[in-house]
Amino acid sequence: MIKNILMLAIVAIVAFSCKNDAKAEVKTVEHAVSEAVAKLDPNATYAKAEFTIEGMTCAMGCAATIEKKIAKMEGVKSSKVDFDKKLAMVEYDEAKVSPESLTKTVASVADIYSVKDMKTVDAFSNGKETAKTCEPGCEKSCCTAGAKEGEKMSCTADCKEACCAKKA
Numbered sequence: 001m002i003k004n005i006l007m008l009a010i011v012a013i014v015a016f017s018c019k020n021d022a023k024a025e026v027k028t029v030e031h032a033v034s035e036a037v038a039k040l041d042p043n044a045t046y047a048k049a050e051f052t053i054e055g056m057t058c059a060m061g062c063a064a065t066i067e068k069k070i071a072k073m074e075g076v077k078s079s080k081v082d083f084d085k086k087l088a089m090v091e092y093d094e095a096k097v098s099p100e101s102l103t104k105t106v107a108s109v110a111d112i113y114s115v116k117d118m119k120t121v122d123a124f125s126n127g128k129e130t131a132k133t134c135e136p137g138c139e140k141s142c143c144t145a146g147a148k149e150g151e152k153m154s155c156t157a158d159c160k161e162a163c164c165a166k167k168a
Helices: 002-020 059-071 099-109 140-144 157-167
Strands: 046-054 076-082 087-093 114-121
Touching: 046 099, 059 076, 059 087, 059 099, 087 099, 099 114
Parallel strands: none
Antiparallel strands: 046 087, 046 114, 076 087
């Protein structure tokens, strides 16, 4: 009798111990093209804007919410909000979106958010100061000094002063 119980216990242990193999679960998820992307006009003129957003206190609640709200605007091709740099980068159809509408959209998320330093750019920055064109009166050679090939640096008051100092 003890042999039978012992044998039954060994068979049960062997039978159930093999069931613990971890198998990868495969799930298929359908990715729907967002309505905003589907409605983009391929013939539209797209502009890129960069601006600072003041008032953000976290990456998930603040930056992600603002990024999603901007992305849902009709005419917005892409939006990225970098919490650490407090920087928003938006590509949009100039006929449907304006810098003013971007500012209003950010402010509509919450009263604590405000847009500063809105500028139109040729390419989004990587933390470096870049701008579309030099300000009138600023020497082009001064503004491109120290820039990488093909990159224009923005003209600032310091740049103008440096150019004036060189001319004197």
